[in-house]
Structures are given as C-alpha cells and as structure tokens.
Amino acid sequence: MSAPINVSTQIAYPEGARRSNQSDALFDMLTSAIMAGRIRPGEKLNEPALADEFGVSRAPVREALRRLQEKGLVTHVAHQGVRVISPTLEDFLSLLDVREALEGMACRLAATAMTDVEFEKLAAIVERHGEGLHSDPEGPYVQNDFDNDFHVRIAMGCRNPVLTGLLCEQFYPRLKLCRSRHGLLKGRGLAAWKEHRRILAALVERDGDVAEILMRRHIRAAREALLATGPS
The missing domain is CATH 1.20.120.530 (GntR ligand-binding domain-like)
Incomplete structure (x- = not known):
C-alpha cells in the first residue's frame, strides 16, 4: 500500500451528507494538490489509502478518481493502478x-x-x-x-x-x-x-x-x- 499523501485532514460533513458531496470535495482537493505539485507526476493514488486518510468510504474516492481521469490528470495503468499523468x-x-x-x-x-x-x-x-x-x-x-x-x-x-x-x-x-x-x-x-x-x-x-x-x-x-x- 502506498504511503499516505497527506493532502488534507479528514473531511467533516453534516449528518446525512450525500456521497456526491464527499466525492466533490475529494475531487477538488486532489485536483488542487496535483496542480500545486503536492502530488507529483507519476505518483500513485491508492484508493484504500485515500479513503483512510480522508475518513470516507472507498466509493466517493473511486468517483473522484474517475473524474480526475476524465479531466486527463490521472491515468489507470494495468496492474499498477491510478497514477498522476507524467506528460512527455x-x-x-x-x-x-x-x-x-x-x-x-x-x-x-x-x-x-x-x-x-x-x-x-x-x-x-x-x-x-x-x-x-x-x-x-x-x-x-x-x-x-x-x-x-x-x-x-x-x-x-x-x-x-x-x-x-x-x-x-x-x-x-x-x-x-x-x-x-x-x-x-x-x-x-x-x-x-x-x-x-x-x-x-x-x-x-x-x-x-x-x-x-x-x-x-x-x-x-x-x-x-x-x-x-x-x-x-
């Protein structure tokens, strides 16, 4: 398992907050971290590690990673998982x-x-x-x-x-x-x-x-x- 990225502390939500809100917050924070270089090109984004770090289930993490992939900031590599793109x-x-x-x-x-x-x-x-x-x-x-x-x-x-x-x-x-x-x-x-x-x-x-x-x-x-x- 990859070491924690330490982008943020746990995400606090009101009682009954929707999963989509968690996904939105994760997406925004991960995007900001990637663009600022706190998560480096080529670095692996480990789904279980991110869920533990942010104190959420794996479902919103998976959705946030999917959106990052759609945005072209990460890519899924077979047998390696999701990594930040390292453009040539x-x-x-x-x-x-x-x-x-x-x-x-x-x-x-x-x-x-x-x-x-x-x-x-x-x-x-x-x-x-x-x-x-x-x-x-x-x-x-x-x-x-x-x-x-x-x-x-x-x-x-x-x-x-x-x-x-x-x-x-x-x-x-x-x-x-x-x-x-x-x-x-x-x-x-x-x-x-x-x-x-x-x-x-x-x-x-x-x-x-x-x-x-x-x-x-x-x-x-x-x-x-x-x-x-x-x-x-």
Whole structure:
C-alpha cells in the first residue's frame, strides 16, 4: 500500500451528507494538490489509502478518481493502478497543436462577445503582468492566478460554453502539468507579454480575424520555443 499523501485532514460533513458531496470535495482537493505539485507526476493514488486518510468510504474516492481521469490528470495503468499523468514532450507539443485551434476560435468569438468593461479589466491584467516582466526581462511569464490569467479571461469571454469547458476544464489543467514537468521557458516571458498586448489591441478593435491570427501565432511561437529547448 502506498504511503499516505497527506493532502488534507479528514473531511467533516453534516449528518446525512450525500456521497456526491464527499466525492466533490475529494475531487477538488486532489485536483488542487496535483496542480500545486503536492502530488507529483507519476505518483500513485491508492484508493484504500485515500479513503483512510480522508475518513470516507472507498466509493466517493473511486468517483473522484474517475473524474480526475476524465479531466486527463490521472491515468489507470494495468496492474499498477491510478497514477498522476507524467506528460512527455510529445504530449506537450500535441496539446499545443490543438490549443492553437481552440484558442484561436475563442479569440475570434471573444472579439465580438466581450464587453468594453471586460476589455478594460483584461487590459489592466496585461499591464500588471508587464510590470513584473519588466523587472525581470529574462524571466518566464508566470500566471498562477487562474481568474486573472490572460488566456482564461478570453476563454471565458468567448461566450461559447462548449469551447470554454474544453479549454478551462481540460486543456489548461493539463497544460499546467506539462509546464511543471518540462519547466517554464526562460527568456520567453517578455516576448509573450508583447504578443498578449497585440492580441488585446485586436480584441478591443473587435477584429476577430486579426485576433484569431495573432493568438494562433502566439501559441505557435510558444511551441517553437519549447522545441528549441529540446527534451527535458
């Protein structure tokens, strides 16, 4: 049996709490632990050990693990059980290929769907990011605040729930795991920020064609920078 992961203490629930509530809480805590690196890529998630650690039956643990697998954060390996994914460089590159198409479309839709107030908030976020990058021009572009992430804001603003769900629920968590596995691209940050500013300008002009092209170029540039680093 694997050693306890020690993500949290036991989950306390009111009398008669439903199993689905336990599963939701476990799913949220395990997702957070995986994304923060407290549960590392390749680490095994032992169902009985998790049930003991959180003070629940195995049923909600099994459901939480199933949802993590659907989200693409864990995988079930025959005769080995459930493990956190350990994405390869090829996985990362494949993800960026699909991301280019999805985010390009999100940008096109956001150009006409987002409000002027949303654009003002997005501009403020970009400027705050720029302040940090100018203080360390060779550093990476780190966006740890999901709600103030440039790409997340555009995905949410495209007003297409299917596209928003694919990006925010599937692609961005897996992308973060890829980055944690292969590292952020040093020296790419300031260039990426300048690309964000150009995308923002096209969005404010409500030019969906140009916004899509610039977003695609932005993600392609990240892909090329990743390739230039070689395998980690």
